Amino acid sequence: MSENALAAPLVLHLADDDATRQLGEDMVLLLRQGDVVALSGDLGAGKSTLARAMIQAHANAPGLDVPSPTYTLVQTYDTAPPIAHFDLYRLSEESELDELGFDEAAEAGIVLCEWPERAPAVFLASSLRVGLSIDGEGRRAEISGTPQALSRLRRTLAIRAFLDADTQPVCQRRRFFGDASPRRYESVLRGGAPALLMDAPRQTQGLPVEGGLPYARIAHIAEDVAPFVAVARALRAEGFAAPEVFAADLDQGFVLIEHLGEGTVLDAAGRPIPERYEAAALMLAELHARGWDAVLPVAGDTVHAVPDFDRRAMAIEVGLLLDWYFPRMRGAKATDAERSEYVAVWGDLFDTLREAETSLVLRDLHSPNIVWREDRAGLDRIGLVDFQDAMIGPAAYDLASLAQDARVDVAPELEMRLVAAYAAARRAQGSFDAYAFERDYAIMAAQRASKILGIFVRLDERDGKPQYLRHIPRLKDYLARTLDHPALAALKTLYSRWGLIGDAPGAR
Incomplete structure (x- = not known):
């Protein structure tokens, strides 16, 4: 991407290592095949901490050993999609990226790259750029990127705020399953018990196809999460095993529900x-x-x-x-x-x-x-x-x-x-x-x-x-x-x- 394609940066204060790891967990949920995340900052600024949290969350393996690829320059993980962790601190010249398989990794999956300054091509390929620096007792994260990637980032951070507002502590966000719909799901732990997060933004209904109405309106396809919440509660009231709705943000399209x-x-x-x-x-x-x-x-x-x-x-x-x-x-x-x-x-x-x-x-x-x-x-x-x-x-x-x-x-x-x-x-x-x-x-x-x-x-x-x-x-x-x-x-x-x-x- 070019410099003028970047949207205004997002600035976050990370109080400690736990906050840095949580940011990594939240960020990786928005990443898609083809995304490149450039991680910049001085030694000790938290680049490896952030990358390690992202890889462990993406692999759904909190104890996964994630060594720093300082000497190997790249470490790959067989996840879905695959994720590659680059550390370019010891890169001699930018042409070595070809030998390391950077383009192939970026095409096949997700790339996390520390010390991207050593290879300007990484910045050009990046969808997100994270600049980390020490800020008092914590860290400052300045995140820029394409408008699309930053929009995804803002949504996952909005989900975090929604979860933090629940009456029970909610942690360990993980990808769940997908289907043919625009809805997205995450598995979480709510008060230590499994729960699900439904991410279903309000749908645009498309162009009119008949009588001035779009297809979705004629076929009565749900436009937001209100129908799910209403039907779930009606079914439960009649003794059917629909998930309990713990919390819902009807405007943003977030629903926290029981994992059945x-x-x-x-x-x-x-x-x-x-x-x-x-x-x-x-x-x-x-x-x-x-x-x-x-x-x-x-x-x-x-x-x-x-x-x-x-x-x-x-x-x-x-x-x-x-x-x-x-x-x-x-x-x-x-x-x-x-x-x-x-x-x-x-x-x-x-x-x-x-x-x-x-x-x-x-x-x-x-x-x-x-x-x-x-x-x-x-x-x-x-x-x-x-x-x-x-x-x-x-x-x-x-x-x-x-x-x-x-x-x-x-x-x-x-x-x-x-x-x-x-x-x-x-x-x-x-x-x-x-x-x-x-x-x-x-x-x-x-x-x-x-x-x-x-x-x-x-x-x-x-x-x-x-x-x-x-x-x-x-x-x-x-x-x-x-x-x-x-x-x-x-x-x-x-x-x-x-x-x-x-x-x-x-x-x-």
């Missing part, structure tokens, strides 16, 4: 454990039998109006198949006539859903979002996460999400077992139209599969995430089996004529 555990509904080979999936189906039967308020409290006077999973939302979701998956399959965009036919077929199916039983639907109840709690019983065994997009809509949608898990193979026999267990539980609770529910299930399963086929191609083509394409064959198999239901006869004819459930170029 590490258990999963999959075995060691990544296959569904039938008994656990069935327990989840029975939990859904209980959830869908309850009455749910459409307006839920969040905090103070703030409330969340749970949106309806209405016809417009369903339609724009299935439109993703036509916008993304169809061109991938056919090698050309849909014509106006093809689009009109598609809209008409789905319109008839949405008409059918007018009589569907509705409930609170969590929207993404599948293996990544279910925590199996072996030591619990009943509803408390099924930990629920990722429900901020919950709506009031056809109850069958949630069961289809579970029984046609987009990320693991659910055999037809297991799918039938789950539907049967759910139906039996609902019948035992009172009046339940199993025939209508089977029809609604088929429609919602087809709707969900059609939407996700479009999303996974979009993740590849627009967002550069080709890993989601590996799930497409599974989704096509689900769709093929679902289309045999009589209610989907017209949709089956259309998809078959278009060849949409055949092999997709680049999808395997």
Whole structure:
């Protein structure tokens, strides 16, 4: 980066070594592949202390031996992404950077570089420059960098301030897991117990696509963390195992929540454990039998109006198949006539859903979002996460999400077992139209599969995430089996004529 690309520096006072180490822990959470951090300062200013804390936190190994690379000049760590620690104090000339593999390290992962003054190219490549100096009993850190990197730094420091304001001491911030959403998670220790930090800044909704509204607004995708907080508290009030919300900053998009555990509904080979999936189906039967308020409290006077999973939302979701998956399959965009036919077929199916039983639907109840709690019983065994997009809509949608898990193979026999267990539980609770529910299930399963086929191609083509394409064959198999239901006869004819459930170029 060039000098004139730098934003105004951020100046911090670090009271002691612990504060320096905490800054390293906070900083490394914002770093991404390709980031270079230049660490400047006199001997004893704290460069190695800061670098060591960053490496140990990134490796999630507080006791990791992090020797100073004063003599080796570089030390690498096999983390994700990899991190390389350079010390250029003994560098003879800048050309030696090539021999040390500086450019390769910066391209493949994160680079921390002490004594960057010895090689001006490091400054040019840096996204952050940290200048450390002695300041009384502590240190002064002056941090400059690109506007993007400094923006990330300010956010991680804002998270630190949020955590420090909690009623319990919060420490040991670590990367947690990622998904296809813009949300980010960290694991922390709160009062010595595991907890999670959700970092979900308010989303910009994009350009209008229909009726002056952006896609996210029509599809009722959560814009901030208020829906998560509201639904979590509503679920807990009804006895479901949603995480407790310890603290929330609705404006900044920070939520500190209970860590429900590490258990999963999959075995060691990544296959569904039938008994656990069935327990989840029975939990859904209980959830869908309850009455749910459409307006839920969040905090103070703030409330969340749970949106309806209405016809417009369903339609724009299935439109993703036509916008993304169809061109991938056919090698050309849909014509106006093809689009009109598609809209008409789905319109008839949405008409059918007018009589569907509705409930609170969590929207993404599948293996990544279910925590199996072996030591619990009943509803408390099924930990629920990722429900901020919950709506009031056809109850069958949630069961289809579970029984046609987009990320693991659910055999037809297991799918039938789950539907049967759910139906039996609902019948035992009172009046339940199993025939209508089977029809609604088929429609919602087809709707969900059609939407996700479009999303996974979009993740590849627009967002550069080709890993989601590996799930497409599974989704096509689900769709093929679902289309045999009589209610989907017209949709089956259309998809078959278009060849949409055949092999997709680049999808395997």
